Amino acid sequence: MGERLYRSQGIIIKRVDVGEADRIVTILTPQGKIDATARGVRKTTSKLAGHLELLSLCQLQLARGRSRDVITQSVAVERFARLQASLLRMAAGYYVAELADVLVGDEDAASPAFAALSETLHALSSAEQIDMVVHWYTLALCDAVGYRPQLVDCAVCNTVLDTSAERWSHAQGGMLCPDCHRSDPQSQPITLPVFKLLRFVQREPLAHLGDVVQPAVVHAQVYQLMRQWIRRVHNRPLRAADFFDDVRRQRQ
């Protein structure tokens, strides 16, 4: 019995209803991403109900199953209640949760991805500049899963980049110096504010970013570029992106 059960901390990043009253819950833990069954959780009498909410940090007990583990206990230890009070914060939360779901695959990446998501959900609860927090998580997650874009050195020749760099290459893995533009005919122009913002976000801790104001047009370009970048490893649109974009536009 003891070997079948294990405990873990985890953040709920996806929930899918199945059958009469069950749910399959995707949990990002420091050890890996788990899809687990929550039996009967949609019944009002379920002890799990209210303790497996999307974006909550839970202390879980699971039983190893043949095809999928089963959640036997869950206690929500951090519900990030302020996210629920704001449509923008909540939409950003769904968006970063989906990023974690589509990008975290192997166990190596899980621990930094989990730590970054936990930090991000705290920041989304309080930061003034939600877009900065989302950009930070996007780059931190890419870093965690071994998909860090090159923003300091040229992605082709490794020359240290300066403000003369103005083209991005998805194929080469980041920014190109002027001498290397021709290495990728598909490379695309990047404005200096976008380049500077990406470098700043990749370099700085999250605590330094939540109050940094940037023009909406720069944020829009960063979102577009990062989504193209992610599309190269996850070749489907992000489901949470449209909702997040709608809410962001209504705020502008």
Ligand SMILES: [Zn+2]
């Ligand atoms: Zn170069």
